[in-house]
Structure formats: C-alpha cells, structure tokens
Amino acid sequence: MRKKLLRVIGVTVLILILCSCGSSDGEVLFEEENYVGSINSDIYHYPECKWANKIKEYNEVWFSSIEDAENEGYRSCHTCNP
Numbered sequence: 001m002r003k004k005l006l007r008v009i010g011v012t013v014l015i016l017i018l019c020s021c022g023s024s025d026g027e028v029l030f031e032e033e034n035y036v037g038s039i040n041s042d043i044y045h046y047p048e049c050k051w052a053n054k055i056k057e058y059n060e061v062w063f064s065s066i067e068d069a070e071n072e073g074y075r076s077c078h079t080c081n082p
C-alpha cells in the first residue's frame, strides 16, 4: 500500500517536471512570433495593430521576422508599418 502511494507521488512529480518544461518551450516559441498575418490576406502586422486584432485566431499566420513574412509572399501593413 505504502509502496503504491510512493509510486503515485513519483509519477505526479514527473508530470509536474514535464509540464514546467513544456511551458518554458512555449514562451521561447512565443518570443519568436513577432508578426502576424491572416491566411485570407497577404499583409503582416505587429500583433498590437488594430487590424491584427481583427484576425480570427484560426486564420492567424505567425512570422518570426519581416524576412520570414516576405518570403511567404506577405507585405507590411500601412497602418502599423512593421
């Protein structure tokens, strides 16, 4: 009985360690997403642009750099001027 409990605690600790690693990976990924565009247009924005905020989450395309966006055939927004 006691042995089983210790095993459960061990598994829980392991899951917690894995989860904390996962979230820090997410933060790194987020830092690389500096520009956002829509799959329905060919314009990219700063995420804080009013037009970027109108893009539905499921239509968002993220780019790490201007070069990245332009390689994908996107051009800069005239409102936020990235």
Ligand SMILES: [Zn+2]
Pocket: 044, 045, 046, 049, 050, 051, 052, 077, 078, 079, 080, 081
């Ligand atoms: Zn914009």
